[in-house]
Amino acid sequence: MADRLSGKIALVTGSANGIGKGCATMFAAQGATVIGIDLAQCDMTDEAAVGALMADIAVEHGRIDVLVNAAAFAIFKWIEELSYAEWRSTLTGELDIVFLATRAAWPLLKVSGAASIINFASANAYHALEGSPALAHCAGKGGVLAMTRQLAMEGAPHGIRANTISPGFIETAATTTHVNSDPGFKARVLAKNMVKRLGQPVDIAHCATWLASDESTYVTGADISVDGGATAW
Numbered sequence: 001m002a003d004r005l006s007g008k009i010a011l012v013t014g015s016a017n018g019i020g021k022g023c024a025t026m027f028a029a030q031g032a033t034v035i036g037i038d039l040a041q042c043d044m045t046d047e048a049a050v051g052a053l054m055a056d057i058a059v060e061h062g063r064i065d066v067l068v069n070a071a072a073f074a075i076f077k078w079i080e081e082l083s084y085a086e087w088r089s090t091l092t093g094e095l096d097i098v099f100l101a102t103r104a105a106w107p108l109l110k111v112s113g114a115a116s117i118i119n120f121a122s123a124n125a126y127h128a129l130e131g132s133p134a135l136a137h138c139a140g141k142g143g144v145l146a147m148t149r150q151l152a153m154e155g156a157p158h159g160i161r162a163n164t165i166s167p168g169f170i171e172t173a174a175t176t177t178h179v180n181s182d183p184g185f186k187a188r189v190l191a192k193n194m195v196k197r198l199g200q201p202v203d204i205a206h207c208a209t210w211l212a213s214d215e216s217t218y219v220t221g222a223d224i225s226v227d228g229g230a231t232a233w
C-alpha cells in the first residue's frame with residue numbers, strides 16, 4: 001500500500017534529521033503533502049516565527065491534517081553540572097517547542113476536522129537508563145506525555161486526535177554522540193532491550209504513519225512504546 005496518507009496535509013517539524021526525517025520521507029511515500037520544517041526554515045521555539053509559519057500554511061494549504069512535533073533539543077548533564085539556564089533551555093527545546101507549534105496550528109487542525117497530532121515522549125519518561133545524564137530530558141518527556149493526554153481531551157470535540165510515541169534508543173544525529181562518547185552506552189541500551197538491536201528512524205516512522213492515517217481514528221490520548229521492549233520489564 002502506498003496511499004495510506006493520500007490527500008493529507010502533514011506538517012513535520014525537525015524534518016532535516018533523524019525521526020522527523022524518517023516520518024517526512026515515509027509520509028510522502030504514502031501520498032501525503034509534507035511540509036517539512038527545520039531550523040533553516042523556522043526556529044520552532046520563536047513564538048512570532050511559529051505564528052508566521054502557520055499563517056503561511058493557512059494561505060497555501062488552508063488546513064493541517066497531521067502535525068508531527070519532532071523538532072527538539074536537549075542538554076544531557078548530571079544534576080550537579082546542569083545549570084539552571086541549561087535546564088530551562090532543555091525544557092524550551094522539548095516542551096515549549098511542542099506547545100508553541102500545537103497552539104499555533106490548532107485553528108488549522110480544527111479546520112481539518114479529522115486531524116492527528118503526533119508528539120514524542122520517550123522511554124526516559126518511564127525509566128532512568130543507568131549511565132545516562134538525562135535529568136532535564138526526563139522532565140521534558142514526562143511533560144510531553146502528560147500534555148498530550150490533555151491535548152487529546154481538548155481536541156476530541158474538534159476532531160483532533162493527539163498521541164505520543166515513546167521511542168527507546170533510536171540511532172540519530174542526536175544520539176550518536178552518546179554512543180561515541182561512552183563506550184559502554186550501547187551495551188547498556190541493549191541490555192535493557194528485548195530486541196537486541198538499536199532502533200532506527202524507520203521503526204518510528206511506521207508507527208507515526210499509522211497514527212497519521214485513518215486506520216487509527218479510534219486512538220487518542222495513547223502512548224505507544226517503540227523501544228524494543230526496553231520499558232516492558
Ligand SMILES: NC(=O)c1ccc[n+]([C@@H]2O[C@H](COP(=O)([O-])OP(=O)(O)OC[C@H]3O[C@@H](n4cnc5c(N)ncnc54)[C@H](O)[C@@H]3O)[C@@H](O)[C@H]2O)c1
Nearest residue numbers: 014017018019038039043044071072120122169170172174
Ligand atoms: N533518538 C532517540 O533515541 C529518541 C528517543 C526518545 C525520544 N526521542 C525524541 O524524538 C524526537 C526526534 O528526535 P531525533 O533523535 O530525531 O532528534 P534529532 O536531533 O536527530 O533531530 C531533531 C531535529 O530538530 C531540529 N530542531 C532542533 N531545534 C529546532 C528548532 N528550535 N526549530 C526547528 N527545528 C529544530 C534539529 O535541527 C534536527 O534536525 C525528539 O522529541 C526526541 O526527544 C528521540
